[in-house]
Amino acid sequence: MSNLKLYNSLSKEKESFQPINEGAVGMYVCGPTVYSDVHLGNIRTFMSFDVIYRYLKYLGYKVRYVRNITDVGHLVGDLDEGEDKIAKRAKLENIEPMEVVQKYTNGFHDMMRTFNISNPSIEPTATGHIMEQIQMVQDIIDNGYGYVENGSVYFDTMKFHKDHNTYGNLSGRILEDLLSETRDLKNQSEKRNPADFAIWMKADDRHLMKWSSQWSVGFPGWHLECSAMSTKYLGKHFDIHGGGNDLKFPHHENEVAQNMGACGCAPAKYWLHANMLLMNGRKMSKSDGNTISAYDLFSGQSEHVSKGYSPMAVRFFMLMAHYRSTLDLSDKALEAAEKGYKKLMDAHRYLQQLKHDPTVTVSDVDEKIKGLVGQVFEELDDDFNTPKALARLFELVPIVNSYRDNKPGFRDVTQETLDALKKCFQDVLINIMGLNDELSTEGDGHGEALDGVMKLVIDLRQTARANKDWATADKIRDDLAAHNLVIKDGKEGTTWNHN
Numbered sequence: 001m002s003n004l005k006l007y008n009s010l011s012k013e014k015e016s017f018q019p020i021n022e023g024a025v026g027m028y029v030c031g032p033t034v035y036s037d038v039h040l041g042n043i044r045t046f047m048s049f050d051v052i053y054r055y056l057k058y059l060g061y062k063v064r065y066v067r068n069i070t071d072v073g074h075l076v077g078d079l080d081e082g083e084d085k086i087a088k089r090a091k092l093e094n095i096e097p098m099e100v101v102q103k104y105t106n107g108f109h110d111m112m113r114t115f116n117i118s119n120p121s122i123e124p125t126a127t128g129h130i131m132e133q134i135q136m137v138q139d140i141i142d143n144g145y146g147y148v149e150n151g152s153v154y155f156d157t158m159k160f161h162k163d164h165n166t167y168g169n170l171s172g173r174i175l176e177d178l179l180s181e182t183r184d185l186k187n188q189s190e191k192r193n194p195a196d197f198a199i200w201m202k203a204d205d206r207h208l209m210k211w212s213s214q215w216s217v218g219f220p221g222w223h224l225e226c227s228a229m230s231t232k233y234l235g236k237h238f239d240i241h242g243g244g245n246d247l248k249f250p251h252h253e254n255e256v257a258q259n260m261g262a263c264g265c266a267p268a269k270y271w272l273h274a275n276m277l278l279m280n281g282r283k284m285s286k287s288d289g290n291t292i293s294a295y296d297l298f299s300g301q302s303e304h305v306s307k308g309y310s311p312m313a314v315r316f317f318m319l320m321a322h323y324r325s326t327l328d329l330s331d332k333a334l335e336a337a338e339k340g341y342k343k344l345m346d347a348h349r350y351l352q353q354l355k356h357d358p359t360v361t362v363s364d365v366d367e368k369i370k371g372l373v374g375q376v377f378e379e380l381d382d383d384f385n386t387p388k389a390l391a392r393l394f395e396l397v398p399i400v401n402s403y404r405d406n407k408p409g410f411r412d413v414t415q416e417t418l419d420a421l422k423k424c425f426q427d428v429l430i431n432i433m434g435l436n437d438e439l440s441t442e443g444d445g446h447g448e449a450l451d452g453v454m455k456l457v458i459d460l461r462q463t464a465r466a467n468k469d470w471a472t473a474d475k476i477r478d479d480l481a482a483h484n485l486v487i488k489d490g491k492e493g494t495t496w497n498h499n
Contacts, residue, residue, distance in 0.1 A: 002059045004381045007324060009248065009271040010170050014383060019239050020269060025061045026238035027053065028230040028268070030247055031123070033070040034104040035085040038111050040294055040329070041277040041284065045244040047315060047434075048274040048323035050117045052242070052384050054432050066233045067120035069108075071101040071127050072209045074222045084219070087208040097208050101127075111294060114311045116434045122233050126225040130211050133220040133228045136262050137200050137213075145261035149190040151202030151216030157195045160257050170256055170271060171249035197254055199224045223254035230267060231259065241268035245275050277318075278328045279304065292329070305331045309338060312438050316341035319386040319433055344393055345437050347400040348425040350495055354403060354418065363412035365399065370417060372396050373424045380432065389428060396421065404488060404495065458487060458494045 004017040019025050029049045032038050046067075056063050074085050090097040112119075126133075137153050140146035145156050161167040161175055168175055175195060202218040203210035210217050220228075230238065236259070243252065252271065259267040277284065284291045292302050300308030309317075317337035321327040372392050379388035400421075413421075429435050457476060464472040477487055480496075487496045 002381055003378075004059065005383055006270060006272060007383050009273050010268075015270070017270070019061065020237065023060070023062060025056050025063045025240065026234035027056070027063060027065050027240040027242065028226070028234055028238065029065070029067045029120075029241075030226055030243035030251065031068040031070065032104075032108050033074040033085055034101050034108060035074075035089045036104060037293065038104075038108045039284075040292070040297075041244070043111065043115060043117075043294060044277045044318050044327065045274040046112065046117055047115060047318055048384075049242050049272075050434055051319065051323075051386060051432065052240075052272070053118055053120075054434060055380055055384060058427065058432055064122070064234065065118075065120040066122045066124065066230060068226060068229050069101075069105060069123060069125045070222070070225060071105075071125050072097075072219055072225075084207070084209060090208060114294070115315050116311070116436055118434070124229045124233065126220065126229070127209075129225070129229050129232065130220065132232055133224050134200075134211075134213050136224060136228045136231075136258065137215075137220075139262040140199060140258065143261055143264070145257075146199060147192065148215050151218065152190060152198055153200040153215055154191055154196045155199050155254070155257060155261065156192060157197065157257065158193045160261055164260060166260070167257055168253065171253045173249050173253065197221065197223065197250065199258065223251055224258060226251070227255050227258040227262070227267065230255075231263075236263050236265050236267070238268055240270045240272060242272040242274070245273045248273060272323075274323045275326045278326055280330050281328055297334075305334065309334050310438055312436055313338040313341050316433075316435060319435075320390060322383075322385055322387055324383070340390075340394070341435070343397060344390070344425075344429060345435070345439070347397045348429055349437060349439070350404055351400055351422050351425055353495070354422070366413040366417045369396065369399060369413060369421050373420055376424060376428055380428075386433065390433075393425065393428060396424075454485070454496050458496065461487070462494065 002017075005014045006017050007013070008015050027049075029046070031046075032042060049067075053063060053065050071086060072084065086097050086100050089100045093100065137146060140155065141148070141153065145160050146153050147156055157167060157175070199221045200213060200215055200218055201221060202216040207219070210219050230241065241252070241255075256266060259265065279290055279292065282290050292304050294314070296302040297305060297314055298308050298311065300306070313334065314337075317329070317334055318327060320337055320340070372395050376389050376392040379385045379392060382388070430437075457480070461473050461476040464470075464476070480487060485496060487494055
């Protein structure tokens with residue numbers, strides 16, 4: 001369908017994308033653990049895979065996108081120790097665990113809508129798939145890769161590695177190093193080897209979230225959930241598994257081992273990982289105050305920003321870096337992104353109302369536009385390279401502005417090329433990048449209202465000009481400019497944009 005290439009974390013190189021079943025794609029992305037508000041680093045990951053999902057659909061693939069909700073079993077230390085994060089939050093707030101789950105799941109969905117991140121095809125929960133997880137544990141035991149100790153079940157990492165020699169291939173971790181790193185952790189006395197990990201954990205009387213199984217009353221291991229849910233909805237071998245870079249180890253590495261241990265087949269053909277979000281050149285951290293929430297970004301109520309930024313400006317900022325690159329959030333970078341977002345949206349808005357001059361013939365500009373439009377999609381085909389695709393769109397903006405300013409030569413393009421230019425901006429900015437035009441398409445109707453008001457104001461100014469009331473016409477123009485609303489008179493009439 002295309003020349004799409006993507007970077008496979010498993011092979012450590014770019015590969016041509018060839019889905020298992022022609023015309024169809026199965027994609028699984030690890031979703032949030034719903035014990036607190038989703039943070040910006042997670043939002044960046046989900047936004048990256050939203051663009052990947054949108055582009056795959058744009059290319060014509062039928063995509064089944066599965067993104068789970070982790071609502072049990074994720075321990076504080078992300079290993080076989082500590083307390084379930086949701087149960088811990090429930091105790092702190094003196095509410096039921098499922099109240100915690102509902103509260104933060106609702107908040108997660110609200111934030112996804114705010115950033116215009118698409119809903120997945122299926123959004124399974126860990127608690128809704130306990131039986132599937134119990135069956136997978138049993139399959140692992142039956143195949144000789146799981147063992148029971150004191151009601152808990154552990155994955156035999158050493159035996160698996162001896163038989164398959166693959167443990168660590170995804171993350172690049174060396175098993176011998178892992179053995180030395182994990183010797184001092186808790187529960188080591190129950191394990192045959194320090195690198196073994198729990199796939200079912202026996203719960204004590206104080207544990208709030210637990211289920212009956214043939215081994216004990218307990219709960220599934222965190223890594224097991226995604227193995228069970230991905231294979232249930234996408235099959236034992238599917239196309240794409242995605243998530244943040246921080247999940248490569250231990251989560252994704254253990255997923256591969258579990259799937260291989262249960263059915264003898266690797267889960268995903270391609271593994272994609274989004275990189276981390278920094279702030280002011282450093283890792284975000286609550287302990288040293290180097291952090292900001294999405295709400296703080298919108299309101300501007302933070303020492304780290306000089307003002308509030310709209311969700312679409314923040315989305316644009318995140319798309320200005322490749323999903324596999326680290327992204328450094330700063331007030332200066334957000335300001336630049338906001339200006340870039342407005343510049344592209346102004347060009348898009350003008351293009352959609354532009355009419356063609358039927359007297360023109362093919363020109364040099366015509367060929368330049370075709371070339372740049374083609375390059376936009378070449379960049380997206382190169383591992384979903386959004387920053388380079390946006391750079392090509394920025395190269396097209398001067399051409400669009402030259403139309404607006406009625407400069408000679410730049411209007412000499414064919415209807416076919418003009419249509420391709422319009423379609424490119426619509427497809428890439430709106431349909432693939434997922435950027436709403438906040439001045440004309442906001443869901444609350446404010447943008448549409450502003451557009452209507454501006455048309456009325458422009459009509460009033462045109463009437464003043466027709467009556468040679470230049471003072472009123474100039475006052476309307478100047479007062480609008482004072483509020484960053486710029487009107488321009490051109491061959492097609494008067495247009496407006498927001499600076």
